[in-house]
Amino acid sequence: MAGHGSDTHPHGADRLCEAGHALYSRAVSRGRVPRADGAAVPCLLELGLLHPDPDDMDRLVPTSPQEVMTRLLRGMHKEVRASQARVGTAVAAVEWYAGLGGREQGLAKGMAIRVLDGLTRIRAAMDEATERCTSEVLAVQPGGIRREDELTEGLHRALEMRRRGVRMRDLYTHVARHGQGLRTYMELMGDAAQARTLDEVPERLILFDRTVAFIPANTDRTVALELRHPALIDYLVTVFERLWQLAVPLASPLPETGIDGISLRERSIAALLAEGHQDAVIAERLGISVRTCRAHIARLSETLGAASRTQLGVRIAQAGLDGPPRPRPVPASGAPKGPAGL
Numbered sequence: 001m002a003g004h005g006s007d008t009h010p011h012g013a014d015r016l017c018e019a020g021h022a023l024y025s026r027a028v029s030r031g032r033v034p035r036a037d038g039a040a041v042p043c044l045l046e047l048g049l050l051h052p053d054p055d056d057m058d059r060l061v062p063t064s065p066q067e068v069m070t071r072l073l074r075g076m077h078k079e080v081r082a083s084q085a086r087v088g089t090a091v092a093a094v095e096w097y098a099g100l101g102g103r104e105q106g107l108a109k110g111m112a113i114r115v116l117d118g119l120t121r122i123r124a125a126m127d128e129a130t131e132r133c134t135s136e137v138l139a140v141q142p143g144g145i146r147r148e149d150e151l152t153e154g155l156h157r158a159l160e161m162r163r164r165g166v167r168m169r170d171l172y173t174h175v176a177r178h179g180q181g182l183r184t185y186m187e188l189m190g191d192a193a194q195a196r197t198l199d200e201v202p203e204r205l206i207l208f209d210r211t212v213a214f215i216p217a218n219t220d221r222t223v224a225l226e227l228r229h230p231a232l233i234d235y236l237v238t239v240f241e242r243l244w245q246l247a248v249p250l251a252s253p254l255p256e257t258g259i260d261g262i263s264l265r266e267r268s269i270a271a272l273l274a275e276g277h278q279d280a281v282i283a284e285r286l287g288i289s290v291r292t293c294r295a296h297i298a299r300l301s302e303t304l305g306a307a308s309r310t311q312l313g314v315r316i317a318q319a320g321l322d323g324p325p326r327p328r329p330v331p332a333s334g335a336p337k338g339p340a341g342l
Contacts, residue, residue: 013047014072020044027062035060112229115217122224126206126214130157133208137161137168138240140205144287145179155185162192170195171243173287174254174265186250196247197254199268200285202239210237259319261303266296267321273297274313274322 011017016024019041027033032053038060044050045060049068053059116122158168168189174197176182186195204221207213213236217223227233248254254264262270265286272282283293297312304319306312316322 011043013049013068016049017041017043020049024049024062027060028065032056032059032061034058112227113232114226114228116214116224116226117222119222122214122222125224125226127157129208129212129214130161133161133166134164135166135209136207137166138205138207138210138237139168139170140201140203140240140243141170141172141176142201142204142287144173144175144289145181155188158185158189158193162189166192168193169244171201171240171247172197172250173201174199174248174268175287177250177254182250195250196244197250198243198247199264200287201243205236205240207233207236207240259321262300262319262321263296266300266303269293269296270300270316270319270321274316 020043023033023037023041024044027050033050035052035058038045038050049063050060051063053061114125116125161168170193172182172195177197182195186193203216205213205215210233211228213227213233215225215227215236217225227236256264259267265288268286269282272285277285279293279297280290283290286293288296300316301307301312304312304315306315
């Protein structure tokens with residue numbers, strides 16, 4: 001029992017734990033107990049059933065059972081009065097809501113877009129949608145390598161959906177490929193889940209059964225929107241499907257850039273640099289750290305022979321890295337001939 005705190009004694013004076021019951025009974029019968037005995041049962045001190053003996057600080061004396069009983073009855077009376085007040089408030093609220101006109105129409109309209117303020121409300125709404133899901137989950141997961149604790153946290157829910165026959169498709173950034181946690185997660189999910197990756201993906205999106213979607217409503221994702229409006233859902237599904245067609249399956253290798261010495265990630269960085277984005281923005285969009293981003297920019301500068309950021313921008317444009325990959329020119333000997341043989 002030594003070292004137990006109040007978190008391991010979730011009770012009040014009305015229902016003592018076994019050790020507390022024994023020590024308090026002994027203290028009442030003997031008039032005092034050694035202070036060391038009280039250290040083993042801290043709940044008695046926290047509840048005020050034992051307190052130091054002013055004549056001997058190495059001893060603890062009990063609060064009289066009559067005082068404890070009075071204290072308990074007083075607390076019960078306060079709880080009853082508080083409960084009665086809450087019941088009265090609830091009844092008044094019910095009457096007020098019942099008196100509002102057009103209640104069903106108002107509820108239906110309000111549920112089309114619902115603001116979820118706080119992680120507790122967000123998790124509750126997501127858990128409810130997960131339990132109700134019967135066929136499909138579409139998800140966009142921004143950021144870099146998925147931490148194993150994040151994947152493990154939702155694994156039991158994903159496995160339960162798999163058991164119900166729900167199919168899942170997830171979009172990640174290419175950086176997520178470097179994390180073993182994602183690959184382990186996909187192996188556990190088997191054919192119930194598919195994953196593809198892109199250079200960058202938009203903000204987080206989760207769609208359940210093409211009927212309800214969740215998107216963040218602030219930068220730190222502590223506020224979310226729950227969307228049920230059919231037009232919004234159709235739009236988000238269309239966006240997801242187009243991104244899915246552009247993405248590379250997780251099991252497939254990433255395509256070559258077509259330029260020696262420049263990786264696919266560096267090509268993505270070059271395109272974002274050409275758009276005028278700062279290092280921190282580029283890093284966030286690609287799911288990498290600012291330090292890693294700057295290391296790639298340094299290698300890009302070296303490969304292209306640029307001595308400054310301004311010169312790098314020029315070289316990026318000259319190399320055709322400021323946009324989507326351009327088709328390689330067909331050699332003259334293999335060029336197709338037109339109708340006139342030209």
